[in-house]
Amino acid sequence: MELLVAIIIGVLTCCAVFLILRARTFAVMLGLTMLSYAVNLFIFSSGGLKIGVGAVLNATEEYADPLPQALVLTAIVIGFAMTAFLVVLSIRARADLGNDHVDGKLPVAKNTRQGASS
């Protein structure tokens, strides 16, 4: 199970890095969301992965580490708020700057001058 979780976190992070490097606000936003999924899974597994053990004390002999669950909850809430802010900011940037590139201007391609349209 550890291997499976590790692979999932790795794949999520790879996709996130790829999307963030696309340098368009929408792609970056998706990338950051994926990165926060990867982070959440990672924090969740930091207390050790166990199957079939109780989350509540005294319910079973063994119990899962409660702290990472609390941390994950906090991280999810904060990540959610930050993503919401970024969505609004991206819309504002699209309106203010006339394009959705994170640098505020489109890179000029070799043959076609895409930047001229904005």
Place this chain on the structure above:
Amino acid sequence: MNHLIILPIIWPLLVALLTLLPPFDRSLLLRRYLSVGGSVVLLVFSVLLAIQSTNSPAQLYQLGNWAAPFGISLLLDQVSSLMLCLTAVLAVASSLYASSGEDEGGFFFHSLLHFQLMGINGAFLTADLFNLFVFFEVLLIASYSLLIHGGGKAKTKAAVHYVILNLVGSALFLFALALIYGASGTLNMLDLGAKVATLSDTQLQLLQAAVALLLVVFGLKAAVMPLHFWLGSAYSSVTPAVAALFAIMTKVGIYSLLRVFAMVLQDAGFVASWVFPVLWWTGLLTIVMGVLGVLASEDLRKIASYLVVVSVGTLVAMLSLGTPESVQALLYYLVHSTLATAALFLLADLIAHQRGKAGDRLVNGRKIVQPVLLGSAFIVVALSIVGMPPFSGFIGKLLLLQAVPQGEAILWYWSALLGSSLLLLIALSRAGSILFWQVAGADTEARMAGGRRGTALVLLVLASPLLSLFAGPLTDWCQAAAVQLQTIVNISPGAL
């Protein structure tokens, strides 16, 4: 328990919420009184805490009375109380300056200012690494909004970079925290410090991976080379009162580095073997990049922004020496450089509004309306930043130079610091002579630096001579703070 410790976090939160409620939501005037008054009260709390922490052992505050490694704890020692006082002084100056018109750009200015103060104070007080993350996020989300306060293309563009970079930074911070928890089973700073010695080799490797991530996160906050590229555009596009407050933001990164590497992990072998060398060289390179930025800047606000980078480099390289003397010098220089750059941001705005269309760009412009006030303020701030006697920069740089141990370190640090001072002297004299002496055209009707603006400016400018006047007691105090910081970890969390 001493409940005063939590007030620097609760109080700004209360003030921020009050500004949203009647009768304050109807009248900007009332909001201004509340905001400035709130900052002054915060300063009183901070000074009281500083007096309490002087020559007394560090105090822990257990939120909800949960025992130390399990509950959330706040830690008050001399270093954190010093940072609280510094923040509160900036808060007073910033809210006062903003009250003269800058806060009309949006309804929530004063609320955001105090939410930001809450985050900054929380980051300075917390003794829990996860809580540090939470307070980072509080101060960041307020700073995102303050950054684009007033709107405009330049701000939006800078904000997109700043927000995305910091979101990636937050994700890395969480990875680091999870690794630390996985490796050591604790996130409490004091507990972690006590447990480092008992960790096995595999756990230490995990911890080192976490530390590498933390270096990136704190380096991004502090704007250490090569993570400093966001700072120039962000700091030079924000409104002046916000820029003055942001002068403390990079210091939050420095403070976190100090807490984690000079206090929590000071006994871990890997800190001396690779963390400090990394900080040393990146710090020195940051000085070089900052000075190049200052020399290449075309306006005074850009110069002030890159001066922040220079001071960050100076402090980070000093931090990596890890001795009590270096921490002492660092604390004194940190206070001086924060106040001086904040004053320069306010000054740049006043100069810009008195030179007609030329603004604060280094070109010929209209004659400045209040040459005596602004000119003498500029001379004090510039001499102080360069490090000329009799101002605080001189004493600060002297302490830094003395704190470097004999050997190869002197060669690098002395040449970086003295070389940068020389180049800053050239850059600032050029800027000053162009701004004040190369005048053309008729006199202008301009925004005067009277009342609130003048008071805020004078408050920050006067800090420099005051810091050098009281340098004796202050350096002794910083020395006690440094010694306390490095011995605190030997006390078990339960004993406090």
